[in-house]
Amino acid sequence: MQEKNYVKEITNIDDDFAKWYTDIVIKAELADYTDTKGCIVIKPYGYEIWENIQKYMDNEFKKVNIKNTYFPLLIPENLLQKEKDHVEGFAPEVAWVSEAGEEKLEERLCIRPTSETIISTMYSKWLKSYRDLPFLYNQWCNVLRWEKETRPFLRSREFLWQEGHTIHATEKEARDRTLQMLNIYDDVVENLLAIPTVKGIKTPKEKFSGAEETYTIETMMYDGKALQTATSHYFGQNFSIPFNIKFKNKEEKEEYAYQTSWGSSTRLIGGIIMAHGDNRGLKLPPKIAPIQVVIVPINMHKDNVYEKSLELYNILNKKYRTNLDIRDQYTPGYKFNFWEMKGVPIRIEIGPRDIEKNECVIVRRDTNEKIVTKLENIDKDIQNILDLIHNNMYNECKKRLEDRTTIAYNLEEFINQMNTKQGFIKAMWCGSEECENKIKQLTSAKSRCLPFNQEKISDKCVCCGKKADKLVIWGRQY
């Protein structure tokens, strides 16, 4: 039984990972290309993954008092100009509306690439007193960035995301909030998506345009490249001063607010595909899989296979997202491959042989293990196996992350390691942007973050050899 004959029409994951990725996106019906350049349509199976992430994350936000809002898609040009770094960071990829019908607009409107500017403007209007604070708002929306090169979910011109924006009376409260939201993202990525993370702070070169500090959740994909799955920014007063977000404090003095923003996008779906997928196709973490259990009846028209399958479906569907595949035109073998490609965590096979013994066969997507079980135990077994699958998927990724994280003490080692085993490199850094640039130029790897979990592996910068006290995780990125 050869893998090659097993899977048709999907590029081998080790031959061409990029091609494999786009094959999965299309064949598993997550998304499709459209006539609008650089923009994809997210199909029901992909959108349901997003909804499942959204549902969980939104609930976590609400637990920490975040309220949802909706701000305009269009932002007048003058607002964008107010924060210098921010405008410089985004200007090259902003799309403009300059006409409506036959009429040329007096002021151009930018299609939001992110909403700091318009939200800050409104915050400035709304804020009067320290008693009003904090403002804890989020919005689920689309944004547009005129990317030159696009890939489904990972980088498209229009994408869906959530952006949270908060203002606070004190620096400490804002800083705490920045980290609190980062921890929510960390929980989502680890416990919902089963992807281990590296948490840390970005170097000044890599931080968000206009931020004082940017915190990040970094993950490693199948090929060893890094994917930034979410970020949380502490702005200090960088926006509140130009946007005039101020309030009267207890001492009756005017003070500028302290601000945060944090975001995560449909890029998470790209992360799921690339962290977990294999040569049989997509492999979805049980907690966000649109279909958690698929029942494939065998010899459906014989005995009472159909009735038994339907019975089983009715039991399971109360508790799990279940699908009963009664398509008559496909053989069981076809369906096995089809649902594996779609990444469904558990398949149940039920045919005359099983029904005779009051059993069915449970097959795990992650290990391909077949488990025969009594029908009366099915509910309990499914829950256990879904948990096992989640943990196993997490551990597989964790193992890869550990295997492909190496330590480098000098530039020669760094280059050698990055070229032989693409992954993360732990190395000391002196703090200079020149060293970051040099490493980038020589290896195309960038600093991912200064991990919270700092170790002192040496006291010399991996690049220039000068005194260094910061540990940086480096890697090539998506």
Add this chain to the structure above:
RNA sequence: CGGAAAGUAGCUUAACUUGGCAGAGCACGUGGUUUGGGACCAUGAGGUUGCAGGUUCAAAUCCUGUCUUUCCGACCA
């Protein structure tokens, strides 16, 4: 933005070099037989050869432009 490659039915492609009826496999529709790892028989439908222009009696084929996708690099919360 720089370099490269590719666009023919939903998908994979043949015909292109040397201009002369656009052909196949998969997928799809219908009827039937099947069903424990990608079934089979019969039959049917599906095309502005990415788009625009040029050369020619004649263009999928030659020329020019353009659009899109993919890959590599630059850039990029």
